[in-house]
Amino acid sequence: MTQFLSAFQLHEIPREEGGAILASQSAQDILLQLIAKTSLEHGGKLVQVAEDYGVYSYGNIAMAIEAGISIQKQLDGRNDQNHLAPIELAAMGIVSLVNPFTGLVEQERSLELVGFLAKAASAGELYLSEGAYNAVPNPESLSCRFVRQLIRTGETWALNAYEVFWVPTEVELGKLDKDPNEVDQDIQPIRSFGLKLFFSILFLFFAVLMLTIGWQPVWAFFIKIVYK
Numbered sequence: 001m002t003q004f005l006s007a008f009q010l011h012e013i014p015r016e017e018g019g020a021i022l023a024s025q026s027a028q029d030i031l032l033q034l035i036a037k038t039s040l041e042h043g044g045k046l047v048q049v050a051e052d053y054g055v056y057s058y059g060n061i062a063m064a065i066e067a068g069i070s071i072q073k074q075l076d077g078r079n080d081q082n083h084l085a086p087i088e089l090a091a092m093g094i095v096s097l098v099n100p101f102t103g104l105v106e107q108e109r110s111l112e113l114v115g116f117l118a119k120a121a122s123a124g125e126l127y128l129s130e131g132a133y134n135a136v137p138n139p140e141s142l143s144c145r146f147v148r149q150l151i152r153t154g155e156t157w158a159l160n161a162y163e164v165f166w167v168p169t170e171v172e173l174g175k176l177d178k179d180p181n182e183v184d185q186d187i188q189p190i191r192s193f194g195l196k197l198f199f200s201i202l203f204l205f206f207a208v209l210m211l212t213i214g215w216q217p218v219w220a221f222f223i224k225i226v227y228k
Contacts, residue, residue, distance in 0.1 A: 002057040004064045004132060006044065006094045007114040008035055008071070009053040011123035013087040031088060035071055042067035053115050061135040064094045065142070068126045069166045075124075089124040093117025096131030101157055113152070113159075120150050120161065128162040 010031055035054070036046065043063045044056035058064040071090060079087050095114045099106045113129065121127040128136075128144065136142055143165040150159040 002045075002047075002059065002097060004058045004061055004094060004096055004135070005047065005055055005110050005114040006039070006058060006064045006068060006092065007053050007055045007118035008068075009091045009118045009121075011089045011091060013089065013123065015083065015086065027085070027088075031075075031090075034074055035090070038071050038074065039067050042070065048111060050115060053118050055111060055114055061094070061096075061132055062137070064132070065126075065128075065136075065164060068092045068094060069164065072124065072126060072166060091118050091121040091123050092126045093119075093121055093129070094127070094132045095129040096135055098131055100129075100131040100134060116152055117150075117159075117161065121163075126164040126166075128164060130160040130162070133160075133162040 010028070032054070039046070039056045042058070044058050044067055046054070047057045048055040056064075056067070058067070071092070075088050075090060079089075093114050093116070095110050095117060097105050097107060097110045099109065117127050117129060127147075133139065133144065136144075144162050145165075146160060147163040148161050150161055152159060
C-alpha cells in the first residue's frame with residue numbers, strides 16, 4: 001500500500017564557471033535509468049513523470065529514504081569518476097500521503113507537495129516533509145535536521161522541511177545530538193591543528209620572554225599566580 005511519495009529533479013552543473021552543459025539526451029536517460037532501477041530495488045513504483053521531475057511511491061518511509069540516499073551516493077560516485085562531464089546531482093523530496101495537520105490521506109495534494117519539495121531542495125539535497133519526518137521510527141538514528149520553513153500557495157500552514165545527510169562532514173557540530181558540546185570526529189583534525197598552533201605560539205612567547213629577562217623572574221611570576 002502506498003504511504004509515501006518521493007520526487008526527484010535532476011541538475012547538471014558545469015565543472016568550470018561559465019562552462020557549457022555537455023550532457024546529451026543519452027546521458028540524461030542513463031541517470032533516469034539509474035534512478036528507476038534504484039527506486040524499484042527499494043520497493044518504489046513509478047507514479048508520475050512531470051515536465052521536470054518524477055515521482056515514485058513507497059510502502060514505508062525507510063524504503064523511501066534508503067532509495068533516496070542510495071541514488072545520491074551513486075550520483076556522487078559518478079561525479080568522482082568522470083571529471084570532464086558536468087556534475088550530476090538530484091534534488092529530492094519525500095512526503096507522506098497523510099496530511100499531518102488534518103490526519104487525512106490526500107493523494108492529489110501529496111503529488112503536488114512532493115514536486116514542490118523537490119524543487120525547493122537545492123541540487124544534491126534530500127528533503128523530508130514534516131509528515132514524512134514524523135513517520136521515521138527512530139529519528140535519532142537518522143542524520144536529519146530541520147532546515148527551513150516553506151510557504152506554498154494554497155497551504156494554511158507553513159511547511160517544515162527536514163534535510164537528510166549521508167556525508168558526515170556536512171553535518172554541523174552538535175546539530176543532530178542532544179549534547180551541543182559533542183565534537184564531530186570529522187572536524188577534529190581542524191580543531192587539533194588550531195590547538196597545536198595556539199600552544200606553539202604560547203611556547204614561543206615564553207621562550208622569548210625567558211631569553212629577554214631570564215628564567216628566574218618568569219618562574220617567580222608563575223609561583224606568585226599559583227599561590228595567590
